[in-house]
Amino acid sequence: MVDHKNKSVIYIGYEITMAVLSIASIFMIVLDYAKSIDITAYPYNVFDNLILTIFTIDYFSRLIASKNKRKFITSNIWDLLSIIPVNQAFYFFRAARIFRIFILLKLLRLVRLVGLIGKLRKFINTNGLIYYIYVSIAVLIIGASMYSISEKVDFATALWWSITTATTVGYGDISPTTSMGKLAAVMVMIIGIGFIGMLTSSISNFFISNDEVNLKEELAKLHNENVQLNDKLDRLEQIIKKKN
Template sequence: MRTLFYGVLIFVYNKIMLKKNFYKWFKATLAIVSIVLIVLDFAAIIDINGTNSKWFWLNNIILIILAIDYFYRLYLAKDRRAFFRNNIFELVAIIPVGIAFNWMKFAQLGDIGLYFRLLRLIRLAGLVGMLKDILHTHGILYVIYFSIAFLMLGSVAISITEHVSLDQAFWWAITTASTVGYGDISRHTISPQSLLGKLVILAMILIGVGVMGIVTSSLTAYLMRRNEGKVSIKDKDAELTLILDKLDRLEQQNKLLAEQNQNLQKQIQELKDTHTPSEWNKFKDWIEKKKR
């Protein structure tokens, strides 16, 4: 029974999940949901680490689906080293950070929590990397890579210099870079006191404005290219219609020529049947003279 169940799962995976478009967008949807969960967790809006939270189970169900997909494709890969190199983001994205948090809490290893928060930021970058199939052709992916790296460095710097948790610092970095103002940490607006903190603020404001401009221009360019693509498709459809019409006319002309040829052959055969050989030879000579 168990073998039959696994067989059905593999059949469904091969017939449905590996269809290129559906498979690509399904994985991208899971990655986007995971990204939203991680960002909301950083903002302390939800908790994806506690086993009593529904978000913990949703996050880990997505992680299990992505892990099964990764290891199944790794098993099918002919060159596993190349597969590993080309899908490093997907491997990072299936790191079970929430389970590691709970294990640390059970083992009373709370001092290592900062490193696992950094690991969660790395997993966030891995999830964004999974979107490469739907973003790389428009250049937006590189902007997202840069933005996440920039937010990670800024949040670590603020966490160290202003003595706040990394979760709060990351949410602060997001709000600062996106709204060009000091982010809200624990319902209090914080003005950095250290020189490094002020430099980080300045860099985040300047780069945040640039990144938002790049994202806006990239989306505008994408929409313009899509509209141009629609116009070109219409033009190609019109050209194809004209070609098909010409082919139809040529086919009709060929049919008429074939009918005329058959009629001529019938007339020639009738001439053969109704005239004597000598008359037929005269007729052939007459045709040869006409050809000359």
């Protein structure tokens, strides 16, 4: 029993550690897109390499331990995407000044971002409100990243565009002109609007369900009070009958 508890604690600690590292890596990539940091420069590259090493060891150790390798790979595709060593390739191609490869690596970094976001799927409740919040944020970040790369705008502007597009506000102050930018727009419009619509519906249902729960509790309370009053009336009737 003690061993089982210890294993549970270790497993929970492991899951939390992986989640924290995933979130940290996502933030670094997003900040790099926003040009707030340079993820290929010290100290961010050291931290990113450390996270990548941990994820790689974790992935391949689980792959080796798994009995069905094919099933493991197909079931952990997000984990595989999250260990793409994009930043390491950046060093060489930045030095070589190969522009097209450099752009391709930026797109691969976006793939890694998708993998990291997908990696977090098992750390959250995948039902209802939390699920829709998670997917909506993921779509907004991925759409903004694609737009930032393709349209060569800063990430803050791209995120603004992604939010206004997904919420159907569409101020029209910025719009995509490249093929990839238009693809990002289609993704945000189709997937983003759908999930944000479901998110809005879930929020409404959340409050409605809370009201229903409160109403049921009040009704149950009134029912109990009614039962108690009936019991008291019955006792009073019995007392009156005895006196008579």
